[in-house]
Each structure stands twice: as structure tokens, then as C-alpha cells.
Amino acid sequence: MIKLYEKGAYVLNGNEIIDEKETSAELLKAKIGEACSKEEAAQNTLAYDILKAHNTSGNMEKLKIKFDKLTSHDITFVGIIQTARASGLEKFPVPYVLTNCHNSLCAVGGTINEDDHMFGLSCAKKYGGVYVPPHQAVIHQYAREMLAGGGKMILGSDSHTRYGALGTMAMGEGGPEIVKQLLSRTYDINMPEVVGVYLTGKPRKGVGPQDVALAIIGAVFEGGYVNNKVMEFIGDGVKNLSVDYRIGIDVMTTETTCLSSIWITDDAVKEFYEIHNRPEEYKELKPKKVAYYNGMIYVDLSEIKPMIAMPFHPSNVYTIDDLNANLSDILEEVEKKALISLGNNNIKYTLRDKIRNGKLYIDQGIIAGCAGGGFENICDAADILNGKYIGADEFSLSVYPASQPIFMELVKNGVIAKLMETGATIRTAFCGPCFGAGDVPSNNGLSIRHSTRNFPNREGSKVTNGQIASVALMDAKSIAATAANKGYLTSAENIDVEFTKPKYFFDSKIYENRVYDGTGRPDPDAEVKFGPGIVDWPAMANLTDDMVLKVVSVIHDPVTTTDELIPSGETSSYRSNPLGLAEFTLSRKDPAYVGRAKEIQKAEKARIKGEDIFNSNIEIKGIFDKINTKFQIDEKSTEIGSVIYAVKPGDGSAREQAASCQKVLGGLANIAKEYATKRYRSNLINWGMLPFLFTEELPFENGDFIFIKDIKKAVTDKISEIKAYVVNKDMKEFTLKLGELTDDERVIIEKGCLINYYRDINNE
Template identity: 55%
Template sequence: MVTLHEGKHYIVNNDHIATAEEAAKLSAEEGKKQTLTYQVLEKHNHSDNMEHLEIKFDSMGVYDNTYVGILQTAYASGLKEFPMPCVFTNCHNCLCAVGGTINTDVHKYAESACKKSGGIFVPPHEAVIHQYMREMIVKSGDMSIVSDSHTRYGTQGSVSIGEGGPELAKAMLGKYYEIDYPEVIGVFMTGAPKPWVGPMDVALSIIGKVFKNNFVKNKVLEFIGPGVSSMSMDFRNGIDTMTTESACLSSVWATDDKVKEYFEIHKRPNDFKRMQQGDAALYDGIVEINLDTIVPMIALPFHPSNAYPLADVIADPEKYLGMVEKEAERVFENNKDIHLDLRSKIHNGKIKVDQAAIAGCAAGSFENIYAVDQIAKKLNRGLGTFPLNIYPASQPIMYELNKIGVLNDLMNYGARVKTAFCGPCFGASDAPGNNDFCIRHSTRNFPNREGSSPANGQIASVALMDSKSIAATAFNGGYLTSAEDCPVEFTVPTYEFNSNIYDNIVYNGYGKAQPETEIVYGPSIKDWPQMSALTDNLLLQVASVIRDEVTTTDELIPSGETASYRSNPYKISEFTLIRKDPEYVGKAKAVQVYEKARVAGDAAKTAEIYEVLKAAGVDTPVEELMKTTGIGSVLYAKRPGDGSAREYAASCQKVLGGLANICIEYATKRYRSNCVNWGMLPFTYPDDNINLEVGEYVYLPGIRKAVEEGATRFEATIIGKDGSTRTMELELNGVSEAEKKVLLAGSLINSYKAE
């Protein structure tokens, strides 16, 4: 189905991978320039070379889980007016159901900010962020930056990037996005999907092949080949959104007449540009996909890369559900009250599912939901008590589905149709019951992403599937079923986009800033705390050691229950690592007490922690140490930061006094960027068996000078709980000049204030 070709390869004439004889006659320098990626990046690069890029974007987007912190950073750094179209959607906290007035206060804050600084305000329930960007903003050949990891508008010919909040604040201030030229992977597609195969099936086939071996990590995926034309725009969008789960940086697709038609339908014909790679484009690797061979897939808990043919799981439920139970033992090894019993879902050899949802940027498309209706009509039976929840991705999509009768059909069969909302993707709605097994066409199935709370003794799990197979399951009594087993001749009517829906409700203030507008602040909207510059030396206590192979951002700071508190950095920080290490917050705060004492000039209190330095031969007077040696905590995890772009995974550590991370490698560029932008030193240590324990100290003498001088190796002294000492060489690689300024200043906010 999916074949990986390592090393550099040419795609010739968009129809085959070059043979060795053909490649020998081609120019590598010219081949690189013939990729779509190069064409777009060159247009947006403002540096004097293409190896280190300084990008300026054409548009940007933020949403109600992220925009308060971003705006607080930007306004503190001098924001007056948005330099490009900036979309504010309200698609994560739009239920306004938890936390009293918090969520509506946040929406009023954003609306007033859009009026003040010229933003575009999309009210709650109108559209999820990525659907609005696709429908109204993104152009072929452009670049967008959005505060969400699933920022993928490659199908429209855009190389768009999901990043953490500080990078969005930089864009708001007209600053460059700095990045080394990325490697580019050609996704060469041939054939055409079978009628019962959907976009999630293709996406999971790719993710399952490339995630665990890092084949596309931090690289751009370029979708090309004759197979592209076999897929509709909704189908392409469904694949494109999910590329985030491969750990790639971004994506871009060749554009054709179907893309042209998409822009025409959405009344933006002038925003289309035909884009095709050159006759001999050179890629840093190839993912070859024969679409004819793709079958319905399922990603078992607890990651989209746990992908298997659905037929295999249906045929041997004991084997596959047993695998998930074993994985749950590892995931929840620190919580002895948690026990996942999925094999209890097997009835007469069949897997009985508890709940299903089709939602968000990956699944809430017109075509996906129309296909669900066709399967419902084919099976022609009601859902009974089985809960199937469907969320169209925008009001225009919902309007059109309603106009042609699809929503009436689905509600007649028992489906619950709801407005545009990202909730099922991050655990803010449709939270299942304890030990439930759910199926979803959404973006992620990380632990607790469905809304359960292990800290309270709750556990549930989600498997990812395509909408077609979800419909086949839902209308078959909830027994796991492949769409291949209820074949339908799928037809899709022409989609008509009703732009009046947005014209009548969206506030479009771009280019019309009203600086006299007062920002509306609710009582739960708090500024970022004051942060100190990097001191000459650092004394850090190890607050947590996580030895999982990968630590997701959901584990660093959970989704779901924290959503309402993201306008308050102090409140949300209380949730840091609560699912993975509930003792972390208390340990970090205990160390932070001493840093607060140091800043306040309390020599007696600060002296208590400086006592440990005597073991490292430091006998400097306390008064001098208070001037030169900062105090904080440090977190160790092997590969932290997989998943979401949310900056809180880093900022919450900083709010609690975290000053550094140590890891083998950062799971994503965006998490490392978040750490740097919050002034946390992004150390790496290549040894998988690091000798580091919670409660030990890491002493970093001369760290400020080392950062100033661009040092990439640094000898730290580890002070054990028994007073023994040993040394450890930490690495500080890939720190750019811009990042150096931020680290020295102690945060991006401090750096911009200094300017």
C-alpha cells in the first residue's frame, strides 16, 4: 500500500520515480528548485540565502484556546495593528458551559481586540479555525501561520504552519519566522481510492508507515503524482489535516482544476494559482502510495500511528484489544487505580463500540457527512441507543446539508447533529463513560484525549476510523464494521457555498483598526507573570523524570478540562503534568519559593537552597549568589512535545519556575520553539539511560556566558540527594541568534520589551 524510498530521488514528469540512469543525468541544485515547496518558500523568504529562511506570512489564525495569551504577549511587546489578515475563531470553548463567565468573557475580549487592532472575529459555532481559513482566507502559493498543530492548507497550494503562541505574537508584530530550509518528502500517489475507502484510511496508512521511524519528522510533505487528481477537495483536505500526526512540518499539494473549482465555489476565483512541480523535481525521500490498494483502516489507542487494517482487527479482536490493554498498563503505570478492560467489549466474537463521533477539521466536511447519510439509507435502520454525534465544520456546510435534506435524514435515523466545534478532538464534549471504547473521525486518540480523567479513576479510549466505516458501524448496532462490508455507490451533489452566512455575522476589521477601542477584560484574564533574565549561573532541581519514549503535549498540559482556564496562566499551570506526574506541580512550586525569595531580596530564605552548592565546591557569600545564580526547576523527558502546538505545554512550566528541559530530542520543532520563547533552555542529552533522579540538582555555572558565546556543549554538575556530585555534558544545539536573544532576556516578552 505504502512504500518508503530513502535518500534523494527525482520525480520525472509527475509520473514516475527516476531510474538510476535518469537521475545521473539530472542536476540536484536545479531539482531542488523544481519542488513546489521551494517555489513557495523562495517567494516568502526575506533572508539573503535559502538555507536559513526568514519568512513573512500572508495570513494568520488564532482561536479561543490560544488567542488571549498570544494577544497579551503581542500587546506587551508593542502591537498596534495586525499587519495581515488575522482570523479569531471561537471553536474550542464555544459551549460556554464550564467555568461560569470565563469563556464568554474571552470571546468579548477577542472581539474588542479585533476592533481595536483590525482583526477578523468569527463568533462561536460558525466555523472551526481550519475550515474558515480554507473557505475564506488561504490562497494558492501563500503561507499562513496558525496557533494549532493541524494547520494544513496544502491542498490549496499553501505551505502553512502550525506554531505555538509566541511565534504567532512575532508574526503579529511583523517579525520574521526563522527556520532552516526543511527537507522535502515527495508523496507520490498513483491509482484511485476504492468507493468504501475514505481520507482517514489513506492518512492512517501514511502515518502508520512514517511516524515511528521519523521518516518525515520536521519535513514538508509534497503531494504529487497522477493519483492526486482522483480525489475530491474534501477527500484531499481530510488527508492533509492528518499529516500533522506524521510529525511533518507542513504540506503542499499540486493544484489542478478541482482546486480551481473549489475557489470558484467559494467565490474567490482570483485566489487560485495552478501549481505543479518541475519535470525533474528532487526530493529527500519518497512516500509512494498506490491508492488502489488502500483498505479501511483503524488507529487503535493511544496514537494515530497504531494503524492496522480494520478487517484484521474485526477478525481477531482478542489479539488487538489485548494489545491495547497491555499498552494501557504502560501508559498508566503510575496510576494503580486504572484498569482498561477492552476485551469485555467482545460479544460473540464481535467488538461492540460504545460511542462514535465525526467532527472538526478532519471530518466535518460536506462530502464526509453526505457519505454517512448514504450509508444510513443503504442500511435503512435506526441507531437505537447507539450515540453517533456529527459536527459539520462550518455553518455554510451545515446550511447546505440542511438544504438538501441530509441533516433531516440523519436525525431521522437517530444521529445527533451539532454545530461547528472542535470538542471531540480534545475531550471537551461527548466525553464517554468509564471503560468505554469509542470510534471517531477526528484528529487524535492520545490518552485521555476523549475527555476521561485518570486522576479521578476514569479511563476510556478512542480508535480513529474514517467516517464511512464509522457509519457502517453505527448503523450496524454499534458492532465494529468496515465500510467495505456495506458497499454504496457514492455520489456527491454539487456543493453551493452560501457566503451570506459569514457576511451577516463575521466582523471583518482587517485594514480598519479602531485604536480608540477599549479592550474588554473579564476577571479571569490575567497577564503573564514577570520573568527574570538568564542569570550568570543556574541552580535547578529536577522536578520530574519521564522515561516514556514520547511525551505528548496532552500529557505535559492536558486538553479538555483545562480549556476554560487558558486565559489565566496561574490557574492553568496547576494542571501541568497532572496526568503523567501529579507530584510535579508541588515539586516545581517548592523550588520556585526560593527564586521568589531571591528576587525579593530575602537572603535568609534563599540561603537554605544555596547550601547544596557547597557540595559542588561553591562557597560564595549568599548576597553574591543572589545576584548571580538563579533558581528553578528542570524537567527530563525522552522526546517531549508530540502533538499539539499549544504553548501552554511550555509556558505552564515557566509559570511554575521551570528554567530548562533536558531530553534526547524534541518531538516537534514547535514544542522546542515554545520552550525557547518562554526562556527555557532546550538542552539535549543523547544517552537513552540518563542518570538523573527527581530531587537532584543540576548546577550550571557560567551558563549566561556560554549562551552568549554560542556554546553547544556545557558541563553541568549534578548534586545528588546524598550530597554526592558527578558531571554531565549537556548539549545546546541549533540556537539561532534570534533564539539566543530570547534565552538571554528570559522570554520573548522580555526580549521585545528590551527592544
Template identity: 60%
Template sequence: MIKLHQGGVYLVNGDTIMPEKTDPHFGIREFTGRSFSREEARRETITYSILKAHNQGTSMEHPRLRFDCLASHDLTFVGVIETAKASGLENFPLPYVLTNCHNSLCAVGGTLNEDDHRYGLSAAQKYGGVFVPPHQAVIHSYMREVYAQCGSMILGSDSHTRYGSLGTMGIGEGGGELVKQLLEKTYDIDYPEVICVYLRGKARPGVGPQDIALAIIGAVFEKGYVKNKVMEFVGEGIENLSADFRHGIDVMTTETACLSSIWQTDGVTKEYYDCHDRPEDYKKLKPGLAAWYDGLIEVDLSKIKPMIALPFHPSNVFAIDEFNSNAEDILHSVEEEANKIIKTRFRFSLIDKIHKSRVKADQGIIAGCAGGTYENIMAAATTLKQGRLGNDVFSLSVYPASQPVMIDLIRKGAWGDLAQAGVSLRSSFCGPCFGAGDVPASGQLSIRHTTRNFPNREGSKPGEGQMAAVALMDARSIAATALNDGALTPATDLDLDYDHPRFSFDSGVYQTRVYNGFRKGNSDVELQYGPNITGWPEMGALEENLLLGIASVIADPVTTTDELIPSGDTSTYRSNPIAMARFTLSRKDPAYVGRAEEFQALERKRRAGEALPREVQSLLETLSSSGGPAVTAQNTGIGSVIYAVKPGDGSAREQAASCQRVLGGWANIAREYATKRYRSNLINWGMLPLIMDGEADFQSGDYIFIPGIGSAIKEERESIKAVLIRADKSSPLTFTIGELTGEERRILLAGCLINFYRREIIPV
């Protein structure tokens, strides 16, 4: 079904796979008439050509990229614009699309969501942006429909910024990286490894894009096979996939932890651009004669079955029929994981979902950038023509990805067919993907064609005894399950013809409602601030030494961004950094905020020149007398740090880092960082991304002293010496920080990117 090749491979003429041999010219000459070195062949990938075209620097080993377009939704754009404004923003120098799809509905009441939307429109008018009002489109559908171009690059402040199926390299990053683009700076990376994803064969009827995506995620995630790499999709199997089918696979590549994705383009891609009245945005993209890849994933589409990703990660994948055959044992392991997460007397159960040897779900959702496409919803409508949902527990909601999708579903009758079947029909809204809509009841199991099923992602609050869970499935199998009163059913069990009329795109609603102000900014326009919209608090520069109080120790194998800063109702305060910060780790370690604030209070005293508590002053004196350089309150910053084994999987939301910084955080300590974007968020907010080997013998309340950290950053030291201090003992520690660009070092020294771009630059 899926084969991972070990080591590099050549792809010759786009269809012949040659594992790398000792002779780098092995077998290539007879197919191409010439030899290729590895370096020559590396330049034959689609990825190389796009990165080269966007590189503003002189080296392709360390490209400095400028993007063609930016995109943010209403969970992030206020923070991005306020950060850029504080850093010297005058206008948007490239198209910046502000969509309103994450907080279209208010989770806790009040005017906060609409206040943010009003702010977004005023910012688009002032700086020359594009404003997509609520309920018009989810962010990634709009970007596909209007802004994707073959060979272009889009940067978004959402992790699922993926448009590779349209020949566009999309990258999801924290807001700080968008700020840099708005200030006409660059996105600086090491040239990424590129992994070939070779598709062959044809998917069986009833198998949808989510099934293919989940199978790939299950094969690669735990191995880290594509982590921070680019996935380049090629192969004869692509011609058997529609554009919507490709989108559905592509957007889920985020869950593999890759950096980006790109697909070869063909007649199907051209038809998509023609349909959307943008024929000029199509061009043929394909690998050269002999392209060299750092690895290869071989996917036989014909052998993939309908899949399910069980809680609590998209990589926890099983074929639905295999899961149904062994459900009790598998669900027991999921329960054990859930009860580790809850850490209360409340016990979460899934075994009780087994009825007469079948697992029954309580809720179904088809929504968002992955599920809400025209073909997915049409497939669900086709299925549900065979029956009705009934009036028992199981419910099904459908959210189209955009108004043009909804309009065509209405015109073709599918919208009415779904309503007749008992489906709840909604507007274009991302809420179910992150717990701001259709939150299941406690103890329920929801099956969803959305992007993630992390703990609490559906909106439950385990700390308060509220616990639900999500399993990911394709729309086709969700609809088949709906026919069976919620009993999990692979769509291949039904004999259905999924052919349907082609999609017809009507841009009229966008022409009517979307504000397109690129290059039309008016500096006289006043930004419209609601009562919840506040600027960033002052953040100091990095001192020569740091005294860090350990505010939280998380021993879980992976810590998601949703656990660092919960989504759902907490995100209502996204535009108020101080209010938002009080939710940091609230569902993982509720005592964290109090501990962090205690250390922050010490730093405020220090910066104000006030006397520190006697025990802290004595500690500084002891450290100063240890034989090294003088340690004083004037050259030693005080703050907090968290330890997590592998933090940052999931969302690009910078609040996972910025909220720690607002509370006085100066660093994270980890064995490794789950994604590049989380590490970038830490750096952009002035937090040290420290790495340590081995187990951490830390406890909350311990101190870590890092002498000479300012000099270590300036001098690019490979290792950083520190001391763990607790009441009964002290012991040496050694950290590494990984490679930093010159600009990243300056940002850390300045204390955050706002300070740096205000020209509070410390010479390096």
C-alpha cells in the same frame, strides 16, 4: 500499499521516479533534454518556490519567513494577543483570524468562555483583525473557505494548520511565533528536507480520506521518516481525489510530525476556488522538469483498506478486517499500555468490547477539520439511509465543519436523513477533538473521524479512575458500524454508491456574522477583560549560572502536549496563566506543581535579596569553592526542570511550555524533542531545550547545577557542562542545546520573548 524509498529521488516530468545514483545526472537528460544537479533539482520542488517567495532573508539555507495570514482559535488567541501587547503591539500588520471553535461550550460553568469571545471581538476592533463568532466554523474550515490561496503561507497557533491540498503551505506553531509575525519579525528555520508523497491509483468505494491518512501515518511515524520535513503530494492518483478528500488526508499530515505539506494543484483545485467565489486565488502548482526530494512515499490508493488507529496514537494502525480477526491479542496490548498510563489500582479493559467475535464500540463522532467536511457527512447520511442507530448504548454525533457546510446539508436533505437515523446533530465545534464535548463514559470505546486519540484526549481523567479510549476511523466506516449496533464494520462491506450532489458554498452567513476589520483598527477601542483574563507574571532574565531542581522525571517513550498540560475542562483557564499553570502534568505527575513551586519560592527569595535556606546557601558555597568562577546568590538563578525522553508530540498549544515557565521552570531535558513547535515554545518562553544522550539517572528532588550557562548561550558552545547533585553523590553531565538563531539566543538570555521584545535585550 505504501513504500518508503531510502535515500533521495528525482521526480522527472512529474511522473517518473528515479532513485539517486552515483551520477547525479543519471537518466534525466534523456527525459528532459538537459542535466540537473541535485541543487538545481532541489529548486524545482513546489516547496522551494513557495519558501523562496516568502523569504525575507538572503539565504535559502536559513530562510526568514513572513506569512500571508495568521489564524488562532479561542484556546490560544487571548494568550497570543496579550503576549504581543506586552511586547509592543500596535496593530495587526497582516490578516489575523480569530475563530471561536474550541471553547464554544463551557466545560465547568461560569462566564469564562464568553468573556474570552468578547475579548477577541474587542481585540479585532482595536487592532484590525477578523473575528469569527462561536458555532460559525472550525478554524481550519474557515481558513480553507476564505483565506487559502495557491502559493501562499498561513501560520496558525494550532498544530493542524494544514492547507496544502489548496496549494497553501500551513504551519502550526506555538503562540510565540505568531507574536513575532504580529511584531513584523520573521519565522526563522533551516531549509527543511522535502519528502515526495507520490499517489497512484484510485481509492475503492467505502475507503475515505481518513483511511489513506492513517495508512500513511502508520507507515512513517515510528520511523521519523517525515519528522520536521515538508510532505509534497504529487502523482496521477491526485486527479482521482475530490477537494474534500484531499483536505481529509492533508490535515492529518500533522500526525506524521512533519513541518508542513503542499499538493500539486489542478482542475479540482480550481473548481474549489470557483465554488467559493475566489477564482483569482487559484494558480497551477507543480514540480519542475526534474525535482529532487530527500525521500519518497509511494502510495497505491487502490490497495488501502478501511483502517482503524487504536489507542493511544494515530500511528497505532490496523486494517479493520485484520483487527477484527485478531482483536483479543491486539486489545490486550492496548490494555497493557493503558494501565501503564493510569498508574492506579483502576484497571482499564477493552477485551470486554468483544461480543460474539466482534469488537463493539460505544460511541461514534464525526467532527472537526478532518471529519466534518461536506463529503464525509454526506457519505454518512448515504450509509444511514440503509437503517437506524436504535436505542442501545451506541450513539453517533455529527458536527459540520462550518455553517455553510451545514446549510448545504440541510438544503440537500442530508441533515434530516441523519436526524431520522438517530444521529445527534451539533454545531460547528472542535470540542470532541480535545475532550470538551461528547466525553464518553468511563470504560467506553469511542470511534471518531477526528484528528487524535492520545491518552485523555477524549476528556477522561485516569488519575480519578475515569478512563475512556478513542479509536480513529473514517466517517464511512463509522456510519457502517452504526448500522451494526456498534460492531466495527469496514465500509467496504457495504455495496453503496457514494455519489452525491456537488457542494454549493453560500457565504451569506459569514457576510452577516463575521467581523472583518483588517486595516480598520481603532486604537480608541478598549479591550474587554473578563475576570479570568490576566497578563503574564514577571519572568526574570537568565543568570550566568543555574541551579535547577528536578521537579518531574517521565520515562515514557513519548510525552504528548496533552499530558504536559491537559486539554478539556482544564483549558477553561487558558487566559489566566497562573490558574492554568496549576494543571501542569496534573494527569501525569500530580506532585509536579508542588515541587516546582518549592524551587520557585527559592528563586523569589533570591531575587528579593532575602536569605536562602541554609542547605541551599551551603550548596552554593560548596559549588563556589570547587575551583571555578564564583557562585553566588546574585549570579545563580534557581528554578525547576523536567526530564522526559521525547516530549512535545501533538498540539501546538504553547501552554505546554509556558505553564512550566510560570511555575519557575528554566529548562527541559530530553533525549530528543518530538516536534519543532514544542522546542520553539520552550525557547520563546525562555526555557533551555537541553538534550542528553543515554539513560537519565535522575530522581525528583535532585539538583542540576549548570555553571556559565549565560556565557555558553552567548558564545554558542556546542556542549554544556553540568553537575548532578544529590544527597549521597554528585556526578558530571554534558548537554547539548542544538542550533539556535541569534534571536533565539537573545530570547533565552532575556528570559522570554516578552522581555526581549520589550527591548530588555542582553548584548550577544
């Protein structure tokens, strides 16, 4: 059972919830024996203490955070370091870990993936960082084993940067926020609200961490209950969960769209740090006597059953029992929802053809990555599969231990042999299945995965090429139960098994012998190694007084993911080449976007060169003539670019390229009803793009031009409501909003991007 409180809640001594809706200051005082205001109680959470310890502004309403450590992987760190180098980077001021778990296979694009790896190693030497070679560990497992610390804060360029179960507040943001930290700047946010997650009871046998996580996501996502807030896990049920179990729930908090997470800590967490030879990193964390939370999620662990998140979102959840009992009806419902995500691609999408003899047949099972590849998950799966076989039909099973130390212990204790005997295949530490670069299923295939996301194309299919496959998210236990049943969907509760729960022994020698650690020892004379696929960012112009925008894509889907803005999978090999990567922008959602954006960009390129813009684009002269019937503007000093409209863009990955690719193609703004995540909006701003808000019926269509007068003045003077005009519709006026911007964000937009901002600071 999961209950969402309508208002906030007070928690006394960490274990008694008082609903704000049912109390008053007088009743609260009588309960605790002393007066305590809501404002005072809000300062008694774990989150408040950690944020206060890392805030440099002196104002707890307007935070300026400096993180203890940073981490990135090999499809983000090249762009980040290139941006930082262009902005004046001299050394890494805090530990910065460069992991290599996304392009590990080096399978696409010739030498370019390994060139990126060598770039990372050379930068770790030059600037004083840590380099984790390919196949050693997925980014988040290495961070758990080697970086996390009680009361610490870690910033990562991957959206699933979540180490709250270890007492570490971690956040996943786009690359520019990492750049700011590398340049000794701050992460600037308003004090976030904190939502309590009160866990009680004990999970049923067969119910795993992914089941709990999916149940929570299903309860909170659609209504935005925790959007951009901190989830704080408390309650008497925490002690009933192993640390691996807590980690499995925690990593999935990203899919709720929360900002970060933090958990109370106890002896189990203390033992985790002792096992990993870092006992000094343990810190006991618990809320003070009375703590106020802006919301409360009450979770009775004993009521949660094995879950499945059907395509195409982690919040599209059902119990496995309900799905099996109502197969045809639920699959028809899922198919209808899928059509919204798939758009107008003329794809025949069906799941009901997977029904065989009244059961749902699965084509593939995957246990992998930061969510599924933990020691306990894999051991439990092996216990369920012990002595069984996955069969010789379509169904296959692949298991990816999350780090080499985990892999080695599974070899030593015999779990790997047990799994291989069943017909499962074992891989190294690699994130590929999570973003479409490994174990891609067949066309029309259905894959069940203990991984983090199941957006369209996350499994590697290409809708625009007529390919479609589906991913459903499940826990490792029920994936193993399905495998034991030779591919027929099965709840782990329906399997007779005794879980052996072998003890984990961590061997640090693998890291000691293979990981380069140059923390605090930069070598200015070290040479940075470049490959031909590593390309500098193109020059970007400053904001001008006025702006002309062409609408080049209009997306009416309820939510637009970063995977749809810039696809994952095959594009990962181009992440170090901004120009090459930009060619894939919106390729699966709106394939004509790139051509439209480039066409209008010709005019801006001509303007920057001082050439006649009217010769560059046949439409532009007529547009300026119409604008000049109402305003007198100078085409030589009016920025020209493109804009996309989406209802709610930016759900999912932290990847900055969802914004930077638009900018590389001449994108100057987004217009949205709201932004799905803070990190996507921040990415827009850091690339000098205007994050406009518009909640009414659209006055423009795809292909229309929009004129904005005095946009620079509006940004500089903090004008929140801005008049705009649809040029094609006789200068029809409408109002855009910008939302709250920090002073630095306004200057970044004015300068055209973060690189320009820092370059100008360094030249002053």
C-alpha cells in the same frame, strides 16, 4: 501499499520516479537530456518556490519567513494578543482571524469563556482583525473557505493548520511565533527537507480520506521519516481524489510530525475557489521538469483498506478487517501498549471486554471537526445510514458539520434529516470532541471518531480520578457502517451502498452577516474588553551567569505528548489565566510535579526580591554549600528553578502552554533525548527555557539538583556542549547539549522570554 524510499528520489515531469539509490549524475543526464545536480533539482519543488517567495533573509539555507495571513482560536488568541500587547503591539500587520470553536459551549467557569470571546472581538476592532463568532466554523474550515490561496503561506496557533490541498503552505506553531508575525518579525528556520508523497491509483469504494491518512501515519511516524520536513503530494492519483478528500488526508499530516504540507493543484481546486467566490486565489502548482525530494512515500491508493488507529496514538494502526479477524490477540496487544501511555495510575484498562458474540462493540461514534466535519464525509455517512437505525443500546452517533455554510447546505439537500432519522444527533461547528470537551464517553467506553487525535484523555476522561475511556480513529464511512450495524465494528467496504455525491453550494451570506472583518481598519480608540479570568503574564527574570536546577519530574515514556504536559479538555477554560492554568501542569502524568516546582520556585522568588534564599527552601543552603566546594558562586545572582526530563517531549498540539506553564512555575529548562516537534522546542525557547539534549544513561534522578556554571556565557558564545554537575552525587559531571539556536533565539533565552526581548527592544 505504501513504500518508503531509503534515500531521496528524482521525479520527472511530475509522474516518473527515479530512486536516488539506483541512479547517478550520468544516468540522470541521459534520462532527462541535460545535466541537473541534486541541488538544482531540489529547487524545483513546490515547497521551495513558496518558501523562496516568502523568505526575507536572502539566504535559502537560513529562512526568515513572513506569512500572508494568521489564524487562532479561542483557547490561544487571548494569550497571544496579551503577549503581543506586552511587547508593543499597535495593529495587526496582516490579516489575523480569531475563530471561536474550542470554548464555544461556555460551559465551564462561569463567564470566562464568553469574556474571552468579547476580548477577541474588541481586539479585532482595535487592532484590525477578523472575528468569527462561536458556532460559525471550526478554525480550519473557515481558513479553507475564506483564507487559503494558491502559493500563499498561513501561520496558525493550532497544530492542524494545514491547507496544502488548496495550494497553501500552512504551519501550526505555538503562540509566540504568531506574536513575532504580529510584531512584523519573522519565522526563522533552516530550509526544511522536502519529502515527496506520490499518490497513484484510485481509492476503493468505502475507503475514505482518514483511511489513507492513517495508513501513511502508520508507515512514517515511528521512524520519524518526515519529522520537521515538508510533505509534498504529487502523482497521477491526485486527480482521482475530490478536494474534500484531499483536505481530509492533508489535515492529518500533522500527526506524522511533519513541518507542513503542499499539494499539486488542478481544475478541481480551481473549482473549489470558484464555489467559494474567490477564483482569484487559484494558482496552478506543479513541480518543474525534474525535482529532487529528500525522501519519497509511494502510496498505491487502490491497495489501502479501511483503517482504524487504536488507542493511544494515530500511528497505532490496523486494517479493520485484520482487527475483526484477530480481535482478542490485537486487543491484548493494544492493552499492553496502553499501559505505557497510562503510566502508574492503577487503572485497570481493558478492551477485550468489548467483545460480544465474537464482534467488537463500540459505545460511541463521532464525525467532527476539521478532519471529519466536511461536506462530502457527512453526505457519504448519510448514504450508508439511509433507511437504517443506530439502535437503542449504548451506541450513540454525533455529527458536527465543520461550518455553518456546510450545515446549511446539508439542511437544504436533506442530509441532516436523513441522519436524524437514524437516531444520530447533529451539533454545531465545535472542536470539543477532538480535545475532550464534548461528547465525553462513559467510563471504560470506546469511541470511534473521524477526528484528529486519540491520545490518552483526549476524549475527556481523567485517569488520575479513576476514569478511563478510549478513542479509536476511523473514517466517517466506516463509522457510519458501524452505526448501521448498531455499534458493531464494521468496515465500509462491507456495506452495500451507492454514494450520491450531491453537489456543494456555498452561501457566503452567513459570514457576511455575522463575521466582523476589520482587516486594515484598526481603531486605536477602541477599548479592549477584559474579564476577570484574563490575567497578565507574571514577570520573568533574565538569564543569570550560573544556574541551579532541581529535577522535579522524570518521564521515561517513549513519547510525551503536549496533552500530558498540559491537559486539554477542562483546562481550556483557564487558557487566559497563566497562573490558574499552571496548576494543571503534568496533572495526568505526574500529579506531584506542581508542588515540587512551586517549592523550589520559592527560592527564586526570594532571590528576585533580594531576600535571603536560604530561608525560603530548606534544601537550598546545603546545595549551595556543596557547589561552593568546587566553585565560588554568588547565590544572589544565580538563577534557581526546576527542570523536567522526558525522552521525547512535545508530540501533538502546538499549544504554547505546554512550555509556558512550566515557566510560570519556575521551570528553566527541559532535558530530552530529542524533541518530538520543532514547535514544542520553539515554545520552550520563546518562553526563555533551555532545550537541553542528553542521549546517554541518566546521571540524575527525580529530586536531584543540577548546577550549570557559566550558562549565560555558553548561550551568548554559541557553546554547544555545556558541563553540568549533579550536586547530590558529589558534583558528578556530565555534558548537556543545546542544539542549534538562531541569534535571536539566544537573545530571547538570555532575556528570559519573548515578552522581555521585545520590551527591551522597544525601550532602546
